[in-house]
Amino acid sequence: MSLGEGSGKRNGRGGGGGGVAPPPCCLVENCGADLSGCKKYHQRHRVCEVHAKAPVALVEGLRQRFCQQCSRFHELSEFDQTKRSCRRRLAGHNERRRKSSLESQKDGSSRRLKENQFRHLREGNEIGSRGNQNYHIH
Numbered sequence: 793m794s795l796g797e798g799s800g801k802r803n804g805r806g807g808g809g810g811g812v813a814p815p816p817c818c819l820v821e822n823c824g825a826d827l828s829g830c831k832k833y834h835q836r837h838r839v840c841e842v843h844a845k846a847p848v849a850l851v852e853g854l855r856q857r858f859c860q861q862c863s864r865f866h867e868l869s870e871f872d873q874t875k876r877s878c879r880r881r882l883a884g885h886n887e888r889r890r891k892s893s894l895e896s897q898k899d900g901s902s903r904r905l906k907e908n909q910f911r912h913l914r915e916g917n918e919i920g921s922r923g924n925q926n927y928h929i930h
């Protein structure tokens with residue numbers, strides 16, 4: 793009986809949906825190209841094929857360029873001249889190289905740690921044998 797009551801009730805809010813995606817169109821101002829027939833890459837990043845390659849495009853009132861590394865628009869100041877990937881990404885590549893050299897250093901330090909542990913064990917054994925001698929004399 794309580795079950796029937798529950799099903800009879802209806803939520804006042806008709807389910808916000810959320811599954812409805814806005815029709816894909818280019819983010820660039822005054823373009824508004826319909827991307828429904830374009831590649832999924834262009835639909836996802838909401839840029840038409842032309843503006844993905846354009847050196848300058850007006851987005852949100854700013855002169856920007858589509859970064860092929862980040863797949864998004866950056867301001868022109870983020871790029872070096874005519875490059876299509878931003879400076880930050882190019883710097884990131886250099887950092888990765890440094891990190892790999894750091895990892896090889898880490899390996900060396902871990903080996904040292906093991907040696908230290910071994911030494912510790914030996915010292916412990918020596919102390920133990922001395923203790924035994926003392927006990928014998930007593």
Ligand SMILES: [Zn+2]
Nearest residue numbers: 818823840843
């Ligand atoms: Zn466009």
Ligand SMILES: [Zn+2]
Nearest residue numbers: 859862878881
């Ligand atoms: Zn970028």
